[in-house]
Amino acid sequence: xxKLAYEQLIQQLQPFLKSELSAVEKQQLDRMxxxxxxxxxxxxxxxxxxQAMTRTPHANLPxxxxxxxxxxxxxxxxxxxxxxxxxxxxEGTQQLEVLLRAYFACELLVLELSQNEWLLxxxxxxxxxxxxxxxxxxxxxxxxxxxxxxxxSVSETFFAAERLPDxxxxxxxxxxxxxxxxxxxxxxxxxEYELELWVMQLSEEQRNRLPGFVEWLxxxxxxxxxxxxxxFLAHGCSMSETAKALHIHRNTLVYRLDKFKQDSGFDVRTFxxxxxxxxxxxxxxxxxxRQLAQPPNLQR
Amino acid sequence: xxxLRLNHIYKKxxxxxxxxxxxxxxxxxxxFLVLVGPSGCGKSxxxxxxxxxxxxxxxxxxxxxxxxxxxxxxxxxxxxVFQSYALYPHMNVYENMAFGLKLRKFxxxxxxxRVKEAARILDIEHLLDRKPKALSxxxxxxxxxxxxxxxxxxxxxxxEPLSNLDAKxxxxxxxxxxxxxxxxxxxxxxxxxxQTEAMTMGDRIVVMKLGEVQQADTPDALYNNPINMFxxxxxxxxxxxxxxxxxxxxxxxxxxxxxxxxLVIPAERAQVLKSKGYIGKQVSLGIRPEDIHDEPAFIxxxxxxxxxxxxxVAENLGSEMYLYLEGIGDQTIIARVSGRSGIKxxxxxxxxxxxxxxxxxxxxxxxxxxxNENYVSK
Numbered sequence: 001x002x003k004l005a006y007e008q009l010i011q012q013l014q015p016f017l018k019s020e021l022s023a024v025e026k027q028q029l030d031r032m033x034x035x036x037x038x039x040x041x042x043x044x045x046x047x048x049x050x051q052a053m054t055r056t057p058h059a060n061l062p063x064x065x066x067x068x069x070x071x072x073x074x075x076x077x078x079x080x081x082x083x084x085x086x087x088x089x090x091e092g093t094q095q096l097e098v099l100l101r102a103y104f105a106c107e108l109l110v111l112e113l114s115q116n117e118w119l120l121x122x123x124x125x126x127x128x129x130x131x132x133x134x135x136x137x138x139x140x141x142x143x144x145x146x147x148x149x150x151x152x153s154v155s156e157t158f159f160a161a162e163r164l165p166d167x168x169x170x171x172x173x174x175x176x177x178x179x180x181x182x183x184x185x186x187x188x189x190x191x192e193y194e195l196e197l198w199v200m201q202l203s204e205e206q207r208n209r210l211p212g213f214v215e216w217l218x219x220x221x222x223x224x225x226x227x228x229x230x231x232f233l234a235h236g237c238s239m240s241e242t243a244k245a246l247h248i249h250r251n252t253l254v255y256r257l258d259k260f261k262q263d264s265g266f267d268v269r270t271f272x273x274x275x276x277x278x279x280x281x282x283x284x285x286x287x288x289x290r291q292l293a294q295p296p297n298l299q300r
Numbered sequence: 301x302x303x304l305r306l307n308h309i310y311k312k313x314x315x316x317x318x319x320x321x322x323x324x325x326x327x328x329x330x331x332f333l334v335l336v337g338p339s340g341c342g343k344s345x346x347x348x349x350x351x352x353x354x355x356x357x358x359x360x361x362x363x364x365x366x367x368x369x370x371x372x373x374x375x376x377x378x379x380x381v382f383q384s385y386a387l388y389p390h391m392n393v394y395e396n397m398a399f400g401l402k403l404r405k406f407x408x409x410x411x412x413x414r415v416k417e418a419a420r421i422l423d424i425e426h427l428l429d430r431k432p433k434a435l436s437x438x439x440x441x442x443x444x445x446x447x448x449x450x451x452x453x454x455x456x457x458x459x460e461p462l463s464n465l466d467a468k469x470x471x472x473x474x475x476x477x478x479x480x481x482x483x484x485x486x487x488x489x490x491x492x493x494x495q496t497e498a499m500t501m502g503d504r505i506v507v508m509k510l511g512e513v514q515q516a517d518t519p520d521a522l523y524n525n526p527i528n529m530f531x532x533x534x535x536x537x538x539x540x541x542x543x544x545x546x547x548x549x550x551x552x553x554x555x556x557x558x559x560x561x562x563l564v565i566p567a568e569r570a571q572v573l574k575s576k577g578y579i580g581k582q583v584s585l586g587i588r589p590e591d592i593h594d595e596p597a598f599i600x601x602x603x604x605x606x607x608x609x610x611x612x613v614a615e616n617l618g619s620e621m622y623l624y625l626e627g628i629g630d631q632t633i634i635a636r637v638s639g640r641s642g643i644k645x646x647x648x649x650x651x652x653x654x655x656x657x658x659x660x661x662x663x664x665x666x667x668x669x670x671x672n673e674n675y676v677s678k
Contacts, residue, residue, distance in 0.1 A: 085355060088372075095403065102399065105390035133384070140386030144447075145400055148373065149353035183313040184345055223510050227340050247338040247493070247534055251631055285317075 053165035302454035309359035334502035379448035586659035
């Protein structure tokens with residue numbers, strides 16, 4: 001914001017004032033103007049508030065006072081969190097904003113939360129038709145035009161003024177879980193990794209108490225068997241879909257699942273055992289990635 | 301010079317999760333290379349490392365004579381085409397193709413020239429004013445290709461670009477992409493999970509499984525000289541049949557025995573089995589559906605490779621018929637015979653295997669016993 005010279009402002013205000021300002025009033029006005037001019041922009045204020053709210057567990061800071069109504073706060077929005085491994089490879093926040101505005105052609109807000117992390121807030125109606133398709137397209141656009149490997153997590157619709165910090169935390173957790181459990185997928189939708197997040201919140205001791213055979217799975221099951229189980233669970237325990245995804249004959253899949261049942265006692269063709277094995281596979285993966293196992297912030 | 305060298309490349313996520321393991325390959329300038337394999341095999345990760353969208357954990361990537369491991373994607377002279385089209389919904393086709401160049405501050409006249417040239421190559425000049433929602437899936441994919449073409453890149457990377465199209469359009473577009481490759485004379489690296497796409501488009505195909513290259517060769521070599529059971533089963537549709545059994549020597553001949561069948565191995569191949577010490581061992585025999593015959597003349601000439609089977613299902617496609625057969629080993633075997641053969645379901649029939657076309661695999665390692673390192677593609 002341009003700094004207004006005090007004298008110029010007084011001159012502009014003079015016709016509207018009933019009388020000359022007293023010396024004390026002039027001083028007060030002067031102080032207000034100084035504060036106003038030093039005050040960060042509304043976007044900057046929102047970003048600072050958001051960072052304070054999301055970094056400190058149980059923080060309860062009031063929303064800053066904005067100079068003008070700020071776009072997302074009074075609306076239902078969808079939030080998208082972008083994360084890059086190496087921001088020096090990207091084209092920077094300004095170009096990100098240009099691309100996002102060109103892609104969505106609507107009012108939106110982009111906040112650079114950190115060197116490698118950006119938050120996009122969009123009006124909810126933007127995403128009503130083919131939301132997942134639009135997000136997949138956006139991801140491809142960013143990777144080809146913004147020129148960097150990007151991971152994204154996407155929220156459901158929420159009322160920004162009430163849930164923004166919570167949602168940012170949730171998106172960070174989703175992104176973390178997604179990158180850990182599905183590193184070859186790059187767009188993660190909030191709600192799709194709840195089971196993984198639940199297991200991640202358990203202590204190592206609690207995880208070890210999951211009844212079953214994490215040890216056995218780690219020691220005995222080969223990569224092919226683990227992939228078979230993962231694909232079987234990812235395809236809703238459908239034999240035909242799993243066989244198709246793995247490019248194996250259905251009989252080969254039957255043979256592998258039978259062998260797994262024989263070795264482990266778990267028949268993943270039953271719902272109960274399938275859920276059990278799903279939890280154990282998550283726990284196994286966490287054990288394999290101990291250094292990545294703690295999400296950045298589990299406060300809700 | 302726009303060939304690539306992937307020199308013992310690894311991609312690791314964490315300590316134990318290796319997505320790509322020791323990928324080592326030279327890609328020729330102007331080659332159309334296809335990476336193919338099932339879900340989770342590491343093909344897209346490899347492509348993303350080439351694009352610079354993923355860091356390389358170990359190894360070297362050379363594009364031409366430049367080591368590009370630490371070069372940002374924008375400076376690698378590559379263009380990428382994605383499955384999801386990547387079009388700006390609110391811009392028309394012209395603007396979509398021009399936008400990337402505008403961002404890079406190209407002169408207006410050059411942008412116009414490049415966009416019109418790409419539109420001419422792709423035969424979409426009449427669509428330049430339309431917005432993406434007014435285009436069919438195939439037209440949208442052409443525009444996506446156009447966005448890559450205008451960059452004049454030396455290497456095109458395509459990640460399952462036809463996956464969103466229906467089967468008929470996919471067939472049409474794969475022919476168009478092949479033609480485009482010939483016109484543009486660029487290096488193309490193309491990722492797909494569809495072996496038919498790989499076989500019809502690639503000069504060379506890299507088959508991957510669990511992050512490792514299984515075999516990199518021409519479509520002909522992969523089909524006729526697969527290195528192991530995985531490649532043999534992955535390439536070809538319907539897939540190769542596998543029958544488990546054992547090898548023995550009877551009256552001076554090498555015999556493959558399985559449930560309800562005994563087949564005599566031709567002398568030349570028998571010699572290979574003997575010299576490699578497979579007599580008395582369990583093996584898997586592989587035979588392609590088209591190498592199982594029902595013609596009377598072939599049956600008469602092949603008395604030592606006959607099998608009696610029950611036709612479980614007969615699918616008549618007109619020119620050819622797929623027979624799903626019971627009675628050999630414990631798996632269903634598929635044979636491809638003439639559509640005019642007149643074979644009916646539930647019939648018991650006699651068929652002959654072309655023993656000169658069989659494959660044989662080690663039971664433990666699953667590697668091909670007859671694999672020929674000096675195989676020359678036709």
